[in-house]
Amino acid sequence: MSDVVAYVDGGSMGNPGPSGIGVVLESSEGRTIRIAKWIGRQDNNVAEYVALLEALQCALTLKATKLHVYSDSEVVVRQMKGEYTCRSPRLYSLHWICRKLAHSFDFSISHVRRELNAEANDLANAAARQHLM
Secondary structure (H helix, E strand, O other): OOEEEEEEEEEEOOOOEEEEEEEEEEEOOOOEEEEEEEEEEEOHHHHHHHHHHHHHHHHHHOOOOEEEEEEOOHHHHHHHOOOOOOOOHHHHHHHHHHHHHHOOOEEEEEEOOHHHHHHHHHHHHHHHHOOOO
């Protein structure tokens, strides 16, 4: 598998609150992988970065050489592009790991409107809701 496109989203029910991530990976060969995971009690920005991290790790496992990510988080997209500096201590290590893993690929990331990221959003919300009591 060489080219992969990923749609990522993370969300929390409250900020912070029960959180989940959703990732949809599509290969150039037509294979689609959907991931929905509960990630505990987090805030929205942490959840967005964990979703990106999941996509990066999955693309590595698939031996992708090119990865393009779509995210509806302007913070994550702009920090990953170097347009914003990551000053948050709680996000810094996630940001650093994602940047390091991104160097494993011909990597790019783009902001996408929320309605165009609906499947990843639905997966993230489903994962977060599974653990509400």
